[in-house]
Amino acid sequence: MFKVPDHQVAGHRASQGVLGPLIDDSGRFYKPLQSDERGSKEMVFYTGFSSNKEIPNHIRKFFPVYYGTQLIEASDGSGLLPHLVLEDIVSSHTNPSIMDVKIGARTWYPQASEDYITKCVLKDRATTSLSLGFRISGLQVYGSEQSGYWKPNKKRVQGFTADDVRLILRKFVSSNPSDDFGTEPDRAFAAAVYGGSTGILAQLLTLKAWFEDQTFYHFYSCSVLILYEKEPILNGKRPCATVKLVDFAHVLDGQGVIDHNFLGGLCSLIKFISEILNNLPDISPKNSEKD
Structure with a gap:
């Protein structure tokens, strides 16, 4: 169900023993929720931004859609780990x-x-x-x-x-x-x-x-x-x-x-x-x- 993104150009690439993002075939991107404060801060941002009614609609399109969090098997083989579930920006592109x-x-x-x-x-x-x-x-x-x-x-x-x-x-x-x-x-x-x-x-x-x-x-x-x-x-x-x-x-x-x-x-x-x-x-x- 989950696979390593084909078109990742920066950051840590997921593999056995290395924690990184995953994607599925439904157009969603799964970013590991880092165990330190970075993960919680990013989740707080997405949650607050999504509910902030003062953000204009023409600006929202510049941010990935946020679908919440989900426990999935981590790419490094460490077991279930919470992931941010986001829009897979490149899912509609071929090359x-x-x-x-x-x-x-x-x-x-x-x-x-x-x-x-x-x-x-x-x-x-x-x-x-x-x-x-x-x-x-x-x-x-x-x-x-x-x-x-x-x-x-x-x-x-x-x-x-x-x-x-x-x-x-x-x-x-x-x-x-x-x-x-x-x-x-x-x-x-x-x-x-x-x-x-x-x-x-x-x-x-x-x-x-x-x-x-x-x-x-x-x-x-x-x-x-x-x-x-x-x-x-x-x-x-x-x-x-x-x-x-x-x-x-x-x-x-x-x-x-x-x-x-x-x-x-x-x-x-x-x-x-x-x-x-x-x-x-x-x-x-x-x-x-x-x-």
């Missing part, structure tokens, strides 16, 4: 290209232990979190039936520089992704995926407008998940480009204050994607959708 982007120049939360803060600060400085306000945590880009997915390993992703991030954001919407970082991506799908009234940029701008006002929550170490599928574009249709927020183990009460840490990182990501759209060739590639 999704996915990117996990951790938002915020600061990934640690104020009440964290000194050891945890030190660990996060070192990682924020070693990656692009501190310099850009976000970092890419993982990705996969579907090429073709023959080439399959391009998926750089975790060590390579952790070493991304600011220039690498610019390149990766172009590769993500290209027909020629590869491990060759010297190859210029063709950006064949940039206009269709990033642009348009329902594209990634428009969705990020909608989120930005909400974060400029919302003071309910402060999101630390939360990710923006970006995904799309190439087949609709190749068939002359608009892609189902999707933005979702995930990972809420470190969400705090906003106490009436705007979440500038998350907002700043989101604005930075928007700037990078806008630059790609503003520098596309005058003649769009034949596989790109014209608005």
